[in-house]
Amino acid sequence: MVKFANRIQPCDNGLNDIFTYANDPALISFAAGYPNNQLFPRAALQTAFNASLTERCNLQYSTAAGLPSLRAKIAQHISTAQRQFTAEQILLTQGAQQGLDLTAKLLLNPGDGVVVEAPTYLGALSAFDAYQPTYYEVPLIADGMDLNALQKILLTHTVKFIYTIPDFQNPTGCTLSLAKRHALLRLAQRYDVIILEDNPYRELRFSGTPLPSLASLDTTNHVISLGSFSKILSPGLRLGWLVAAPELLEPLTALKLGNDVQSSTLVMNAVDHYLTTYDIKAHINAMNRAYAKKMTVMLTALARYLPATVAFTKPCGGFFVYLTLPAEIDTGQLLKQVILRDAKVAYVPSASLFPVSHQANGIRLNFTNLANETIELGVKRLGQILTQTLHQKHYAKL
Amino acid sequence: MVKFANRIQPCDNGLNDIFTYANDPALISFAAGYPNNQLFPRAALQTAFNASLTERCNLQYSTAAGLPSLRAKIAQHISTAQRQFTAEQILLTQGAQQGLDLTAKLLLNPGDGVVVEAPTYLGALSAFDAYQPTYYEVPLIADGMDLNALQKILLTHTVKFIYTIPDFQNPTGCTLSLAKRHALLRLAQRYDVIILEDNPYRELRFSGTPLPSLASLDTTNHVISLGSFSKILSPGLRLGWLVAAPELLEPLTALKLGNDVQSSTLVMNAVDHYLTTYDIKAHINAMNRAYAKKMTVMLTALARYLPATVAFTKPCGGFFVYLTLPAEIDTGQLLKQVILRDAKVAYVPSASLFPVSHQANGIRLNFTNLANETIELGVKRLGQILTQTLHQKHYAKL
Structure with a gap:
């Protein structure tokens, strides 16, 4: 054997x-x-796929980073008064899950440190495990990670990235407070550690005021941020996105090319058409x-x-x-x-x-x-x- | 940085x-x-997506291995008088490319030996490179790999798998002869090495008689075989398949789950519908x-x-x-x-x-x-x- x-x-x-x-x-x-x-939104997606399939080239290969017009729309969708994003900062992925794999693949040698919220998302561990990290757990409290515990870890261990789901965390539902978002970014800068922000639930807010994403507060390119259409449109599409600075996005795109060449041209075109025609908000x-x-x-x-x-x-x-x-x-x-x-x-x-x-x-x-x-x-x-x-x-x- | x-x-x-x-x-x-x-086959695929989107559950998550009915159809599609395949031997992938990544991820520690045809497919190297193998080149001659050169490598080096495109190889167009297919399998058995058979062009034969795939000749579970709809239907679908014995398919499916959870439910359903309704041959x-x-x-x-x-x-x-x-x-x-x-x-x-x-x-x-x-x-x-x-x-x- x-x-x-x-x-x-x-x-x-x-x-x-x-x-x-x-x-x-x-x-x-x-x-x-x-x-x-x-x-x-079954009928809307059906219309979008239909319209998309009447066009010429959407059954052909596209590019590793994904359909430019869809990347632009996603950039616009996640832009705020705080920070504008552009298509060049976006890589399309197979759901947010692929962003977890690509980030770990980019950063981790066996034994490298990864901080996770405790408890955390099982599927993230399943993605990271393949790169044999050393995990450090930071307890979750009602307003997000215990940042004192985090700082102790960063002081005493070498950590490649901090994995967090700041909005409606999986599995606890906790949301990281605004003060802690700023403090977390300061820690990432001080110790030069990447924050991997996983945000599939971000737009599913039932009460209270939305808080800025870590990516939108990041001024020093320490955040890789993941989004997904799985929870807001359909997980059957398998379409998500990764936001990062060019020096990170370029090697991540090369890894995507090696993993599966690109995301589905057909699905990217259909979602692009959906976003043009329908009001996703x-x-x-x-x-x-x-x-x-x-x-x-x-x-x-x-x-x-x-x-x-x-x-x-x-x-x-x-x-x-x-x-x-x-x-x-x-x-x-x-x-x-x-x-x-x-x-x-x-x-x-x-x-x-x-x-x-x-x-x-x-x-x-x-x-x-x-x-x-x-x-x-x-x-x-x-x-x-x-x-x-x-x-x-x-x-x-x- | x-x-x-x-x-x-x-x-x-x-x-x-x-x-x-x-x-x-x-x-x-x-x-x-x-x-x-x-x-x-644009019109046929349009009909297939349309029909697929009128059904209830194809926007939901499916399973990591992929839609069972499509796996069964693929098993039937690749079955021959020589060997019958079943759905349980099939994992659906993002094109054949993902099968390259998953196989390398399953088998390779840094430095492990991988035999490739020389020249070989660039995208395969890009997938394997991430796992830092030691490459051994086997020259290609008109009827496929030089098996004497291969045997010398297997005698003197530890090799995890032999990567081959037996039909209409990329980049040379060479096809491995029947005698050499049998001999290659004997070598794989003798040295207990996996053969990674990459077959995206297999059905694009313009003259001569089709030769049995390595998977269909394999009696000792030494072959992982990759197929794809990219060249026979559309690369924009991003759908392929991997054939392997259960003891390999199970950990490969776990890796797929960590990589991207599953392939697109929608695409799998549409291709399933296409294969039911249309004559792909x-x-x-x-x-x-x-x-x-x-x-x-x-x-x-x-x-x-x-x-x-x-x-x-x-x-x-x-x-x-x-x-x-x-x-x-x-x-x-x-x-x-x-x-x-x-x-x-x-x-x-x-x-x-x-x-x-x-x-x-x-x-x-x-x-x-x-x-x-x-x-x-x-x-x-x-x-x-x-x-x-x-x-x-x-x-x-x-």
Whole structure:
């Protein structure tokens, strides 16, 4: 048998489990992070693909960086009064996920330091793992990363990049405060470390005022920022973007060329046509109203059905709510032994979301692709079984 | 400035140059490997996308391995009397290019040995380079790799995989003979080395009898085989496939998940619909008749206009013809100094297609996306300037 590279680890990171849960119709699954099937702008995308396919050259190769007119539209879409972006700062990617792979590929030698929020996005770890980094965890608090903990790490270790999801973080739903955004950028400058800003949920704000992206506050080219059409149009498109300074974008584009030559010409043309013809902000606003309602249903049900020993986050947007159970509970064991079987509910247990500490007492819940009644019912079932289990465990200790 | 990983090399591999030449309308470019713009089954694909977008779930996430029904159709498409394939052996990829990246990612630690045909496909080197292999070149002769040279390498070096394009090789157009296919598999078994079979041109045969793919002859799971819709349907789709044994396919699928989650659900569904509704073999046959004519035009013109000191291949299919000039000629220098300017013709010079020896006296010509008269005119211009240049250089030496 041929020997695999050292980067290939036999253990499964659990991402496949999530997709498996998602396909079991008997289960109420809070596990996957799927957008709502009913909220895709299907007719508009159909028109866009149709129009795009009547043009001449969109079945041919394009360029590694992607369709220039679409890059320009994305630059405009993310520009603010604070900072204007141009097409030359944009690389089109296969969802934001490819941006994670490309950034790690650009920066990491085996053993190089990567700071992640704890907990963090499983798929990012799966992208970074291939480049064999040394992970450093920074605890998340309600207003984002604990920057004192971050500074201690930067003082004592060599770090290549800091991975953050500043808006409606996956899995906690936390948002980095404005003061902390400025402070994080100052730390990145002082220690000359890249910030990898992953922003797939940014536009899914249900309440409060949007905060500037780290990219828009960056004056020293320390930020690589990722965006995606997956959550605002459709993940089935597989289209995202990466924003970076030219000296980073050029080698990243060369890596993209080696990875898969370019993104789909056809998909890029169709999305370009969609953005020309339709009002994506109106579409996002309509979607946000539906998602806001679903999150309210979930938070209300959590408040009602969870035992008092389980804390949960109250995000202002995004796809996820995060539960923290008493420290001795292993939510992965609980899921396999009791909850899938008796409550017919699935979630993402936290152990694999902490690459170093493997803290096992957290639960990620998603609500976006479930009917409101199903959310209520699932939380009720989950709450009841948690109440029962924690009660038993409590008395077992006495 | 943040330090890049060791895998990032400052030098340009020339792939971007090719795309640049392709976009200059003043030039007759034999450089790119683009399918013909007129031969895409545009109306059929439009119908397929339209039909696909009226269905419910094709804007949602799918699975990392790809749409099961499409994997089954591809398995059937590549099955022969010799060997039947099943959906479980297929991973859908972003063109064959992603299969190159994934295979190298699965197998290579820095310094590991990779055998390549000399010359070989530039894009494969660009994919492999990221994993810092040690390259070993095996000379190509008319019936494929020089297997004596290969055996010598396998006897004296540790090699992880042998990269080959057995049908209508890029850049030479050479096809590996049946006897050599069997012998190559025996070598792979004896030295326990993976064969990475890259087959994007396989179905573009203009004359002679198809030979079995290496995958179809493989009885010991030593072959990873890549196919693509890029040359038979459209490269703008970015859809290809990888065939491998389950013990290889499973970690490759995990790598795909980390790279970009999955291929486009929408594109997979549309191609699935196309294969259900239309006769792809009839489409390929029609395309082959047009390409065969273009190759005949090119070979006839080469025989007429090239000086006698320039040899060229006579492929039975594919996208390329390869010229060999006297050993002292550097076709890259010639291109930049004389040919682009005076003949207004572009091609791919060979130096970057030999990762170790950098042999500079070869030229790759492509004919697929040019009108027949343009091919004739371009070869005439190229032949005249080569005649003139080689004549001058000959007398300069006396």
